[in-house]
Amino acid sequence: MAKQYQTLGEFIIDNQADFPYSSGELSRLINSIRLAAKVVNHEVNKAGLVDIIGAYGETNIQGEDQQKLDVYANQKFIQTLTNREIVCGIASEENDDFITISGCNNDHKNKYVVLMDPLDGSSNIDVNVSVGTIFSVYRRVTPIGTPVTKEDFLQPGNKQVAAGYIIYGTSTMLVYTTGHGVNGFTLNPALGSWYLSHPDMKFPENGRIYSINEGNYVHFPEGVKKYIKYCQEEDDDRPYTSRYIGSMVSDIHRNMIKGGIFIYPKSSKAFNGKLRLLYECNPMAYIIEQAGGKASDGYSRIMDIQPTELHQRAPFFAGSKKMVEKAEEFMRKFQ
Numbered sequence: 268m269a270k271q272y273q274t275l276g277e278f279i280i281d282n283q284a285d286f287p288y289s290s291g292e293l294s295r296l297i298n299s300i301r302l303a304a305k306v307v308n309h310e311v312n313k314a315g316l317v318d319i320i321g322a323y324g325e326t327n328i329q330g331e332d333q334q335k336l337d338v339y340a341n342q343k344f345i346q347t348l349t350n351r352e353i354v355c356g357i358a359s360e361e362n363d364d365f366i367t368i369s370g371c372n373n374d375h376k377n378k379y380v381v382l383m384d385p386l387d388g389s390s391n392i393d394v395n396v397s398v399g400t401i402f403s404v405y406r407r408v409t410p411i412g413t414p415v416t417k418e419d420f421l422q423p424g425n426k427q428v429a430a431g432y433i434i435y436g437t438s439t440m441l442v443y444t445t446g447h448g449v450n451g452f453t454l455n456p457a458l459g460s461w462y463l464s465h466p467d468m469k470f471p472e473n474g475r476i477y478s479i480n481e482g483n484y485v486h487f488p489e490g491v492k493k494y495i496k497y498c499q500e501e502d503d504d505r506p507y508t509s510r511y512i513g514s515m516v517s518d519i520h521r522n523m524i525k526g527g528i529f530i531y532p533k534s535s536k537a538f539n540g541k542l543r544l545l546y547e548c549n550p551m552a553y554i555i556e557q558a559g560g561k562a563s564d565g566y567s568r569i570m571d572i573q574p575t576e577l578h579q580r581a582p583f584f585a586g587s588k589k590m591v592e593k594a595e596e597f598m599r600k601f602q
């Protein structure tokens with residue numbers, strides 16, 4: 268049971284009994300993610316100083332020039348997850364192919380694969396706007412003792428055992444689920460500890476915020492155009508408010524707290540939309556459903572899609588249950 272103001276460390280220990288089969292591995296995995304998140308947070312916070320640091324001739328420990336933050340975040344998460352005997356493979360938005368982790372004795376005994384978007388909303392870095400990290404965890408399906416294969420990564424979202432995001436915002440939060448609801452932890456930067464600030468997060472069943480890049484309006488399918496007009500109509504609680512940060516983690520985080528819908532539809536320019544099914548849609552969908560919301564591709568459940576490609580894209584309609592159902596109604600009606 269979640270106790271407010273507990274530290275993440277205490278929370279993980281208290282809730283280990285939820286995974287009798289995992290003998291603490293899943294907890295250790297979350298532990299390594301919270302560590303990498305702190306390191307990346309530190310770097311993200313300094314983003315505006317990069318030029319100044321550069322001007323003073325500073326380089327990093329390895330003597331390399333400052334890198335792009337998404338590459339840095341990718342490396343940090345991969346390093347942290349590799350140095351533990353839990354993960355047998357990682358697939359990342361930043362890598363063309365998956366990475367095989369053979370484990371300490373080269374025995375391929377580790378059980379979990381991690382899929383991630385190390386830095387979501389990366390174009391917002393330059394303008395000091397919130398960005399995030401998204402992660403998704405599955406048990407491998409190929410036999411233990413053999414190297415991972417693509418099959419271990421191409422699992423439908425409904426097989427996830429954990430998923431979460433970190434939001435590097437006005438404060439830094441780690442929000443995750445292991446299938447027993449959603450809990451949010453806020454980082455106290457002075458102490459380096461995460462505290463349970465948002466226990467048992469719930470998506471409001473209905474909301475008044477719609478988040479979509481309306482600049483692409485002319486390219487949207489008819490159902491989406493009509494739904495946008497519906498959001499703007501004068502009636503009961505409408506018009507709704509439009510809010511779009513352009514960093515999905517931040518847009519969905521806000522909508523989960525206030526109630527709203529996030530849409531990245533297919534368009535005449537991008538047939539499956541932009542977002543990646545495995546690194547972005549599935550983990551967010553798992554969190555959203557665990558918080559009582561809904562996530563679909565406009566017609567059916569995101570987490571039931573059988574992936575065929577690592578970097579596959581999917582249209583994404585996610586958020587307050589009633590709003591997503593309404594948008595789906597428009598999609599069916601104006602096919």
Ligand code: AHG
Binds near residue numbers: 515
């Ligand atoms: P990333 O930075 O990982 O490439 O993801 C950016 C994504 C998502 O966070 C955001 O919602 C969307 O791209 C914004 O796209 P548009 O600029 O096309 O609206």
Ligand code: MN
Binds near residue numbers: 388547
């Ligand atoms: Mn992204």
Ligand code: MN
Binds near residue numbers: 386388389
């Ligand atoms: Mn990214």
